[in-house]
Amino acid sequence: MKRALVVALVGVPIAVIAAVIVPGAGTVIDDINYSANNQVSYINAAQCAGGTSSLSWSLTLAAGNTYGGGNVVIYASDTAPASSSTSNGLVLCATQDDTGASPPVHAGPVTGGTIPAGSSTTQTLDVKGSDIVAAVSSLSCSTDNETIYVCAHWQNASNSTLGAASGKFVTQLAAPSPPTGVTAEVGDQALNVSWSAGTGTGAATDHYQVTVTTADPRDPAGTHASGNLTSTSTRISGLVNDVTYQVTVTAYSLGGNPASTSGVTGTPAHVANFYEYYKDQGGVEAGGCASGPAGAFALLGAAALLALRRRKP
């Protein structure tokens, strides 16, 4: 009964949180390079070169415990985490090498931190991707597609592990092929950018981003970017007519490795829509209804006639 109550008290809020943000209960992810479909976080080339991986996790607590602050240690291992041999049943990473095991286990601490009492069981910490890989002595950042298990272990003041979260990470060092055939067609205070997917042996493209930039003082913003796109065209609006912009299209792999194509320019201009062009050419239509409401009355009259007829027995 007590266990059920704890699960209810802890699990329900976590489930609510998980509905709107990642990570889920008991899971460690990279905030940016996480694929919910694959349930994998990626360590990309930039992170392997010392870039930051923004870890985020949500602790699962041992039965009978509530979170009370203490230390969190991040471990990395080449072996999947398993239920601990202690009675609390938490899923933990190996914390050190065990070369005598079969197969041998390579693991070590990445970093640690002090978490104040009263903190949420959902926490974040920035670490270097290279440090995650370096914690596993059997791996290096020179190899693509290596699997690393990352765990957050919460320890109380007595160094007992009372909470944990774990996640699967994979090194992805290859970038996709850069987009080809980038064009920037004139729009009204906008550019309509389209491109083709790159062809080659690079990583698969997960999404694109388009950035247009200018140093022209007539556009103080200077830079305008799209969000993540899965299509191969977009309209970048909010630009200034008659200002020339540099257009860059970047393809990203699932792990966030970029491949860009630039060198294309575009200049927004005033565009006449059909009605505007029609009027420019001397068209007479003025909008509204030139014959007044007569047409509408005629239709309404017909409808009324029908309604009256239907009322007859």
Place this chain on the structure above:
Amino acid sequence: MSRARLAALLALALAAPAARAGIEEASAVPPKHNGSFELGVGSYRPNIDSEFPTSPGPYQQVFGSGNGWMFRAAGAWAFYSGVGSAEVGLRTGYFVASGRGLYQQPDGTWARSGDGTSLNIVPTSATLTYRFDYLAEHRWVPLSPYARVALERYNWWVTNGAGSWVKKGATNGYSWALGLALQLDWFDRDSQRDLDRETGIKHTYLFFDATWSRIDDFGSKSSWDLSGAKTQYAGGLMFVF
């Protein structure tokens, strides 16, 4: 429309009064059906460029020279069912022409931009239809010629590259049509009986018609011409209930 096809349609339409003499007793029969519902699609191209002396006009420059498709749905109530049937009804539909907006280059010429623009039309009609369905009902000839006149009101709007409405209005007019409906019951009576029992649909027709329209606010000098630039051909399915 070729003269031969027009003549065939007219002959079918004119067959209605000719047949009346031999079927006097049928006119006394109470209405056999309550009305009809139809779904159809037809060719359409507004005659907007007709007001311009040179070709291509703005419509063709923006939207090209081809016809578009107008989708329509109609419901009608029968007020007479004897020697044929007569119905009054309402019809609506949708047409859109999509193209690219134009921008003026430094040399003054116009060029096609990357911004889209569209002309959207929702035609609404009050219709009066006479269908000579006596042969299909009583003589196992599955063809029913019909004639239709309609008061038309075309509500329209134009969008720019951002998808915003930049102008809207309504243009009124009228149209007339001749058509031929093929009663599909003729091919499978059992299925039609099942359909009637389960849904109340007494007959199903495949129809084709030709429409001539004048949609220019009855000649107003401040309205564009949304009449069909050519004869509009349409086809679809009609369900009589």
